[in-house]
Amino acid sequence: MTTLKNVHFLKGCEASVLLDAAEEGDAEKDASSNFSLRGYDVVDDVKSAIEKSCPGVVSCADILALAARDAVRLTGGSSWKVETGRRDIFRILLLSGAHTIGVTSCFVINDRLYNFTGRSDTDPALDPTFASELKKKCKPGGGGPVLELDQGSSTVSDAHFYKAVRQNRGLLTSDAALLNDPLTRAYVKRQSTSPVKATFGKDFGKSMVKMGGIGVLTGNEGEIRKRCAFVN
Incomplete structure (x- = not known):
């Protein structure tokens, strides 16, 4: 992937x-x-x-x-x-x-909607209609309801997320960034245009x-915590 x-x-x-x-x-x-x-x-x-x-x-x-x-x-x-x-x-x-399943809060995207560059502006990478829809839900300062990360498909692992990203309707800044690089942009296009044949599941x-497997701690490194919220 x-x-x-x-x-x-x-x-x-x-x-x-x-x-x-x-x-x-x-x-x-x-x-x-x-x-x-x-x-x-x-x-x-x-x-x-x-x-x-x-x-x-x-x-x-x-x-x-x-x-x-x-x-x-x-x-x-x-x-x-x-x-x-x-x-x-x-x-x-x-x-x-970012995650393609689940939810986030209005607070996380507040700057994208109301102060993207510090000049009370909206992220130009957001589809204008989508931005307006989000502003109706999210108030300046971050107040508002919980938002689906993948609008309309936040409980299903599928390629729907890539269709939203390609339409500039990715909720997070990191979603929009997928379109900034030629390699990731090509991947988004491939997954969004052929959802039936999408390889996202296998790739994921x-x-x-x-x-x-990145930076795995084994043997005497790290520890096995007795309670996950606290170090031993």
């Missing part, structure tokens, strides 16, 4: 997003781009059950990797083999990227496997 230039997964899949802050506002989950993330309690329940059966063996990072695969499969996407054995990171602060599985 083609990836954007200048996009980096700093430490790979290491469950840092699950950590609570040591100090107020000092956690990855507290970043504005992660305000709409949900399911922490589900991960905690899974971790608790696993710890009772085999304590200190399965990391929170592996739980997330497996849950991501299963969530995509349950929403109609492809499945893939998840290599396990990751360790959890002790602590790291970073921001997550491959990319998840590759991303899951």
Whole structure:
């Protein structure tokens, strides 16, 4: 799967997003781009059950990797083999990227709508009609309802997202950036014009496997947290 230039997964899949802050506002989950993330309690329940059966063996990072695969499969996407054995990171602060499934908040796109360059303007990469629709929902300052990341198809893993991006109706700045590079723009076009034959599902599985292997902590590196929200 083609990836954007200048996009980096700093430490790979290491469950840092699950950590609570040591100090107020000092956690990855507290970043504005992660305000709409949900399911922490589900991960905690899974971790608790696993710890009772085999304590200190399965990391929170592996739980997330497996849950991501299963969530995509349950929403109609492809499945893939998840290599396990990751360790959890002790602590790291970073921001997550955009997702094609799920929701976000008006706060995340407030600048795109009302102050893109600091001059009270709207991102010109947004379709004007779409921008007007979003402004009816999202008020200046970030107030408003939860928004579907993939408008009309946020619970299904499919190529619909690429059609929206090609029409300049991608919700996030990172969505719009897919059209800025010749390689990613060509990929968007291919997936959006041939949805029946789209290779997105297979490509996504491959990319998840590759991303899951970036900067993997194993052996004596990192730790296997007893509770996913706290370091041991």
